[in-house]
Amino acid sequence: MHTEGPLLIFAGAGTGKTRVITHRIAYLLGQGVNPAHILAVTFTNKAAQEMRTRLDTLAPGRGRSVWMSTFHSFGAHFLRVEAAAAGLAQDFLIYDTSDQKNVIKSCLRELNLDDKKYKPGRIMDIISRSKDELLDADSYGIHALTSGDYFRQAAATIYSLYQKKLKTAGAVDFGDLLMLTVATLRDNKDILEKYQERFRYVLVDEYQDTNHAQYLLTKYLSARHKNICVVGDDDQSIYSWRGADIRNILEFERDYPGCHTVKLEQNYRSTASILDAAWQVVRNNSKRVDKKVWTDNHAGAPVNFVEVADENDEAQWIVDEVARQASAGARAYSDCAVFYRVNAQSRVLEDAFRRSGIPYAVIGTMRFYERHEIKDILAYLRLLHNPNDNVSFRRVINAPRRGIGKTSMDALDHLAIERSVSLWDALEHLGACAISSGAKKAFVSFRELINELRRRRDSMSTREIAALVIEKTGYVRELEAEDTPESKSRIENIYELFTAIEEFEARSPDKTLSGYLTQVALVSDVDDLAGEEERNKVTLMTLHLAKGLEFKTVFIVGLEEGLFPIGEAAFDPEELEEERRLMYVGMTRAKEDLYLCCAAQRRVFGKTQWNMPSRFMEEARSIANVKLHTLRRNVAAANMAGESESGTFPAPLPERRQENTPFPIGSRVRHQQFGDGKVIDKSGAGDDLKLVVVFDSGQWKKLVVKYANLEKI
Numbered sequence: 001m002h003t004e005g006p007l008l009i010f011a012g013a014g015t016g017k018t019r020v021i022t023h024r025i026a027y028l029l030g031q032g033v034n035p036a037h038i039l040a041v042t043f044t045n046k047a048a049q050e051m052r053t054r055l056d057t058l059a060p061g062r063g064r065s066v067w068m069s070t071f072h073s074f075g076a077h078f079l080r081v082e083a084a085a086a087g088l089a090q091d092f093l094i095y096d097t098s099d100q101k102n103v104i105k106s107c108l109r110e111l112n113l114d115d116k117k118y119k120p121g122r123i124m125d126i127i128s129r130s131k132d133e134l135l136d137a138d139s140y141g142i143h144a145l146t147s148g149d150y151f152r153q154a155a156a157t158i159y160s161l162y163q164k165k166l167k168t169a170g171a172v173d174f175g176d177l178l179m180l181t182v183a184t185l186r187d188n189k190d191i192l193e194k195y196q197e198r199f200r201y202v203l204v205d206e207y208q209d210t211n212h213a214q215y216l217l218t219k220y221l222s223a224r225h226k227n228i229c230v231v232g233d234d235d236q237s238i239y240s241w242r243g244a245d246i247r248n249i250l251e252f253e254r255d256y257p258g259c260h261t262v263k264l265e266q267n268y269r270s271t272a273s274i275l276d277a278a279w280q281v282v283r284n285n286s287k288r289v290d291k292k293v294w295t296d297n298h299a300g301a302p303v304n305f306v307e308v309a310d311e312n313d314e315a316q317w318i319v320d321e322v323a324r325q326a327s328a329g330a331r332a333y334s335d336c337a338v339f340y341r342v343n344a345q346s347r348v349l350e351d352a353f354r355r356s357g358i359p360y361a362v363i364g365t366m367r368f369y370e371r372h373e374i375k376d377i378l379a380y381l382r383l384l385h386n387p388n389d390n391v392s393f394r395r396v397i398n399a400p401r402r403g404i405g406k407t408s409m410d411a412l413d414h415l416a417i418e419r420s421v422s423l424w425d426a427l428e429h430l431g432a433c434a435i436s437s438g439a440k441k442a443f444v445s446f447r448e449l450i451n452e453l454r455r456r457r458d459s460m461s462t463r464e465i466a467a468l469v470i471e472k473t474g475y476v477r478e479l480e481a482e483d484t485p486e487s488k489s490r491i492e493n494i495y496e497l498f499t500a501i502e503e504f505e506a507r508s509p510d511k512t513l514s515g516y517l518t519q520v521a522l523v524s525d526v527d528d529l530a531g532e533e534e535r536n537k538v539t540l541m542t543l544h545l546a547k548g549l550e551f552k553t554v555f556i557v558g559l560e561e562g563l564f565p566i567g568e569a570a571f572d573p574e575e576l577e578e579e580r581r582l583m584y585v586g587m588t589r590a591k592e593d594l595y596l597c598c599a600a601q602r603r604v605f606g607k608t609q610w611n612m613p614s615r616f617m618e619e620a621r622s623i624a625n626v627k628l629h630t631l632r633r634n635v636a637a638a639n640m641a642g643e644s645e646s647g648t649f650p651a652p653l654p655e656r657r658q659e660n661t662p663f664p665i666g667s668r669v670r671h672q673q674f675g676d677g678k679v680i681d682k683s684g685a686g687d688d689l690k691l692v693v694v695f696d697s698g699q700w701k702k703l704v705v706k707y708a709n710l711e712k713i
Contacts, residue, residue, distance in 0.1 A: 271300025
């Protein structure tokens with residue numbers, strides 16, 4: 001009902017944000033506001049469509065005339081209308097990410113730059129983030145020149161040529177849709193006034209996720225009438241890595257003097273116990289508006305803290321709990337979700353759910369065995385087992401890149417068809433193949449590589465064979481050289497594959513390569529036959545993808561220091577606060593049951609780690625309504641023996657079991673130079689014993705015990 005002047009709505013988790021936006025628009029329409037004078041922008045097409053649907057119910061007919069879209073859709077429409085002022089042809093193309101990478105690759109070739117040093121993905125990210133900050137190629141070039149950073153200067157040259165190629169092609173990319181829109185409004189007073197007069201009421205959804213370009217776009221449009229309403233929650237700002245700036249919502253009242261602020265703090269989703277635990281976590285952030293979400297809902301079940309031995313116990317415990325709730329009729333599978341920090345964690349969970357026969361769906365990413373890098377490594381293993389596998393041959397002939405182009409591959413394919421042999425056998429007849437000498441050399445090198453691996457496979461375990469494939473092909477080395485978040489994630493998945501192979505060798509009577517490939521093939525076949533039409537599935541997803549969703553039962557796994565909060569985030573105050581907000585988002589997805597899970601030992605990314613429980617788990621424990629589940633032995637082993645582990649175990653886990661070191665994980669130590677600290681990891685033994693210590697100063701060091709002169713305190 002506050003229709004005139006700037007309005008800031010802090011909409012806490014589960015407080016009805018979408019309802020507020022649609023009802024506010026319906027109220028404006030009811031007050032006689034022309035629907036063409038209202039603009040509502042959000043971040044996803046799904047959110048925009050949901051608001052359109054709700055508004056059509058509240059204000060049939062008139063609601064359809066409200067301009068409701070994503071930021072990028074608004075920019076695209078604006079630039080079509082104002083193409084001339086923006087320096088574009090009206091029929092401009094919009095390049096997607098694949099098109100962008102291809103243009104960047106052509107720039108690298110033209111500039112004679114090494115695409116291993118200047119990775120297209122990394123350059124694309126630099127250009128996209130620059131456009132989010134409204135830095136065109138010339139502006140970025142000036143920044144790069146003054147920085148003295150040679151890489152940035154090269155990136156500036158690529159950026160400049162990239163823009164020229166887009167202009168020649170009559171194209172824009174996603175970043176241009178906003179950057180050019182803002183620039184056109186800024187530089188054309190008549191156009192700016194036209195749109196300011198048209199959009200007298202501006203509403204922005206998820207304002208905490210806006211970047212600089214989106215911030216200025218809404219500021220320009222609302223500058224005349226100042227009827228801007230933004231809705232968001234600083235406690236749910238989790239996309240800084242995508243350019244989002246939490247300062248936009250925290251400083252809104254400074255940007256718009258006289259702003260009216262409303263805090264929506266009544267939650268309609270979760271029980272009081274869940275909300276209390278979530279607040280105990282997020283209240284530790286310093287950069288937040290003071291507020292506390294509450295509910296009239298009953299206190300509900302206690303928040304569950306699950307402490308297990310390792311990631312396999314964690315997965316099995318969750319599977320058993322889901323099965324228990326389902327068999328009791330308390331939950332459908334679709335009522336349950338498991339959240340994790342990184343994609344690689346899904347593999348153990350997928351294996352456990354698959355073995356149990358409980359249907360599941362991995363959201364936002366492919367299933368583990370369907371991921372590109374995993375399929376590549378498995379294709380190599382299949383080729384070692386059967387070199388006549390044409391599908392695997394085609395998949396890995398250029399993975400990693402060997403300089404074998406489509407023309408050369410087509411020629412080999414034609415030869416194989418002509419002689420009625422496999423692609424592998426066709427390699428024996430390269431003399432009859434009309435291809436370049438370079439391609440012939442690459443094919444011969446590939447044949448020698450596979451033959452070498454095949455000669456050595458019979459004397460090696462499946463894991464050793466896979467490791468040899470990685471070493472000899474240089475697959476991981478190429479990903480390491482790429483040095484992008486995506487390549488790092490792919491490397492983590494490959495190391496997780498090694499963990500899966502080790503588990504196969506530990507429990508399977510047939511430990512051969514053939515046995516492993518059979519098992520993997522059956523996994524794929526069973527998953528395919530399970531039927532994707534079946535909707536009653538447990539949901540597995542990363543915490544970032546969980547935002548905006550809700551489930552009756554939520555499990556958050558991997559709550560250990562170093563995994564969540566992840567890596568170096570523990571030592572950067574701003575990153576740590578974002579990790580804590582991510583935890584808050586995950587916890588507040590739960591409606592009735594929340595399980596927070598940690599393991600004493602976890603093998604992830606191919607390495608076994610002993611970690612302390614996450615500080616977020618410790619912060620959440622401060623509520624009274626808590627239930628502790630502690631597994632004192634391996635669940636999977638107990639199940640195979642026909643035993644059962646259920647119920648609540650009040651006894652704590654023995655401190656980092658089987659630790660004979662005088663400095664167990666979690667112990668306090670003193671160093672003459674660095675001061676007091678806590679042991680968070682260890683490796684080696686005897687004279688080679690090494691400790692990772694986080695000191696009270698915030699520093700962490702890896703120390704050789706023999707020389708460190710540590711004192712236990």
